[in-house]
Amino acid sequence: MFDLLQKLGHKTLGRFAALGRSTQMLFGALVNKPNFKKGTPLLIRQLYMVGSQSLLIIMVSGLFIGMVLALQGYTVLVGYGAEDSLGPLVALSLLRELGPVVTALLFAGRAGSALTAEIGLMKATEQLSSLEMMAIDPLKRIIAPRFWAGFISMPILALIFSAVAIIGAHLVGVDWLGVDSGSFWSIMQSQVSFQQDIVNGMIKSFVFAMIVTWIALYKGYDCIPTSEGISKATTETVVHSSLAVLGFDFILTAVMFTS
Amino acid sequence: MAKLVKKVMESDLSQSIVEIKDVTFSRGDRIIYKNMTFNIPKGKITAIMGPSGIGKTTMLRLIGGQLKPDAGDILFEGQSIPNMSRKALYAARTKMSMLFQSGALFTDMTVFDNIAFPLREHTQLSEDLIRLVVLMKLQAVGLRGAQDLMPSELSGGMARRAALARSIALDPELIMYDEPFAGQDPISMGVLVKLIKSLNQVLGLSSLIVTHDVTEVLSIADHVIIIAEQGVIGEGSPEQMQNHESELVQQFLKGLSDGPVPFHYPAPEYSEELLGVRNV
Amino acid sequence: MNSRKLEILVGFFVALGIAAFALLAFKVANAGISGNGETYQLNAKFENIGSLKARAPIKVGGVVVGRVESISIHPKEFVPVVNMAIDANYLCKFSDTTSISILTSGILGEQYLGINPVIAPQSAEQRCMGSEVTADEQDAGLDELFGVESKALADGDYITDTKSALVLEELIGQFLFNQGGE
Numbered sequence: 226m227f228d229l230l231q232k233l234g235h236k237t238l239g240r241f242a243a244l245g246r247s248t249q250m251l252f253g254a255l256v257n258k259p260n261f262k263k264g265t266p267l268l269i270r271q272l273y274m275v276g277s278q279s280l281l282i283i284m285v286s287g288l289f290i291g292m293v294l295a296l297q298g299y300t301v302l303v304g305y306g307a308e309d310s311l312g313p314l315v316a317l318s319l320l321r322e323l324g325p326v327v328t329a330l331l332f333a334g335r336a337g338s339a340l341t342a343e344i345g346l347m348k349a350t351e352q353l354s355s356l357e358m359m360a361i362d363p364l365k366r367i368i369a370p371r372f373w374a375g376f377i378s379m380p381i382l383a384l385i386f387s388a389v390a391i392i393g394a395h396l397v398g399v400d401w402l403g404v405d406s407g408s409f410w411s412i413m414q415s416q417v418s419f420q421q422d423i424v425n426g427m428i429k430s431f432v433f434a435m436i437v438t439w440i441a442l443y444k445g446y447d448c449i450p451t452s453e454g455i456s457k458a459t460t461e462t463v464v465h466s467s468l469a470v471l472g473f474d475f476i477l478t479a480v481m482f483t484s
Numbered sequence: 485m486a487k488l489v490k491k492v493m494e495s496d497l498s499q500s501i502v503e504i505k506d507v508t509f510s511r512g513d514r515i516i517y518k519n520m521t522f523n524i525p526k527g528k529i530t531a532i533m534g535p536s537g538i539g540k541t542t543m544l545r546l547i548g549g550q551l552k553p554d555a556g557d558i559l560f561e562g563q564s565i566p567n568m569s570r571k572a573l574y575a576a577r578t579k580m581s582m583l584f585q586s587g588a589l590f591t592d593m594t595v596f597d598n599i600a601f602p603l604r605e606h607t608q609l610s611e612d613l614i615r616l617v618v619l620m621k622l623q624a625v626g627l628r629g630a631q632d633l634m635p636s637e638l639s640g641g642m643a644r645r646a647a648l649a650r651s652i653a654l655d656p657e658l659i660m661y662d663e664p665f666a667g668q669d670p671i672s673m674g675v676l677v678k679l680i681k682s683l684n685q686v687l688g689l690s691s692l693i694v695t696h697d698v699t700e701v702l703s704i705a706d707h708v709i710i711i712a713e714q715g716v717i718g719e720g721s722p723e724q725m726q727n728h729e730s731e732l733v734q735q736f737l738k739g740l741s742d743g744p745v746p747f748h749y750p751a752p753e754y755s756e757e758l759l760g761v762r763n764v
Numbered sequence: 765m766n767s768r769k770l771e772i773l774v775g776f777f778v779a780l781g782i783a784a785f786a787l788l789a790f791k792v793a794n795a796g797i798s799g800n801g802e803t804y805q806l807n808a809k810f811e812n813i814g815s816l817k818a819r820a821p822i823k824v825g826g827v828v829v830g831r832v833e834s835i836s837i838h839p840k841e842f843v844p845v846v847n848m849a850i851d852a853n854y855l856c857k858f859s860d861t862t863s864i865s866i867l868t869s870g871i872l873g874e875q876y877l878g879i880n881p882v883i884a885p886q887s888a889e890q891r892c893m894g895s896e897v898t899a900d901e902q903d904a905g906l907d908e909l910f911g912v913e914s915k916a917l918a919d920g921d922y923i924t925d926t927k928s929a930l931v932l933e934e935l936i937g938q939f940l941f942n943q944g945g946e
Contacts, residue, residue: 266767269767269770269774272774273777276777277773280777280780316792316793320788346591347591350587351585351586352591354545354582354584355584357577358548358582359578359581359601359602359606360577360578378777381777381780384781384784385781387784387788388785388788391787410791413792414793415821418793419793422793423789
């Protein structure tokens, strides 16, 4: 019994230590005077790695999710003769929930795991140590541009996701199932509020971007530099950031959409 | 020429570039060094040897300031590394460089950019000048033809030579080599041995080699330090070491399978354990 | 990967993001209606608000002119009070004889507020806005005819003529009661 308690305490302390280390890492990376001349090319490169390269998976998933939403929504709504409400149904569920959340989950799988593996491998091949020995802070050189790239990319990806999904829903709902195009858009417009829905969705997205990128970078930076350690860190990135995103989604939804 | 002579004279005065004073260092509960003291002379090739797993790489990280000792002090050119401010430490690091076991070339840049990297970060030189310096360094290690290759396209020996070119890019005072010969074929090993020796002579810098390749390193080292059992067990010139009275030193240098370092990992009595098996 | 190509691809990515934002802002959420334009407050007491919710639209002849801000219970009279935010363009345009009712869009649709507007006479509007009354005699004559002075609805005023929501159970109960009476 005492043993179990001790183990539990040890584990809790370990969690706190990890949180402390990751906060330290983030502060070390972000708190400094920005050097735009040197930083911009690094950021552009990471925006490409994290953002542009995630574009395809985000757009394809968005298209399919929009199409499925329209199909499912239509079959239910048509029973009440309310198929005109398909537009707001799709738009609201995408802007408030699916856009930010699904993007964050896909991002964790696509870009987050890649970031962890890349930094873990840099650690394993002593590139990080080597930077340090060259008197270059790896937090500023490696971690900071990747963090900003993730933080900027994900809200953009979420916007693209929602837009493509709504186009997909239009494709299925209007062009295939025959909902009236005019009422599809106009009822959507009357129900969707820019501030309430789009801005709040983007705030969610920024929060998720920070969580996912932070976890991915920390897991890579803190991993055990062996092939087993990297694979474990990569898995942990996807699992932890997915759970964190869903948990924070609940909190944010509770704050934003219940008055 | 006069300058060079002066430099040689100075190094003969056995000045130290690094002084390790009473250093104790532990990882978790495991003590790695206990009250260790030794000096690394300026302008010479010093070899630190010892069985694997006694923390030779840790020593280099301590000198580089990446780790801090639990007790004791480490001086680099007379300044205490563990007590330096972050800024001073970074300034000191520009005067030393480290060749990592894996080479640690940046995998997302060409060989040329790898070597230009420290120059671009730490100097205000124009691109033309940087190009000139990089080509000179590449020529020194014989890889001028490989400047546009990516690190993944290099063989192990070439990668290490490219990394060597990078570590001399800023003309450091001290180069630390972490297992430079590990996993190299005899030809690349010979090339590296020759390179380390000639760089030391031509550039007048101090070299610190951590290794367990006894024969290679004894052929070029001026000073040998053997570490085992949490401290220094022998120190001196290669000749002195060959005739060292310590059994442990002799076992290590000659590569005997049994001696003070036992062949068997600590275990219960052999016969007892076998009998135990039969009883079951 | 040379840096020029990189820049183009990143630029493409960001441009796509901006396009998506524009689509969402202008096509999906009509920034005009839900807009944060200036509004003024009106209140109305109802017997029963049914399932009216905050943010429900307020329409005049089907055109949205505002939204329900909040719904509360009057502390003394114990009836629901609906607080509405109306587009400031209509400030002092409605007369105090305007009526408001809770309506339902479609059979299962959401409930909304419908205003049956009575346009305030020009003199009342001017009084309400606090400007000098320059209206002609005709308005004054109308007022005299009805025996009361027309007032326009200003910020914070109450609409007194309200029609509550139709609650199905009450309708059925009423119907049965009437049947029994016959």
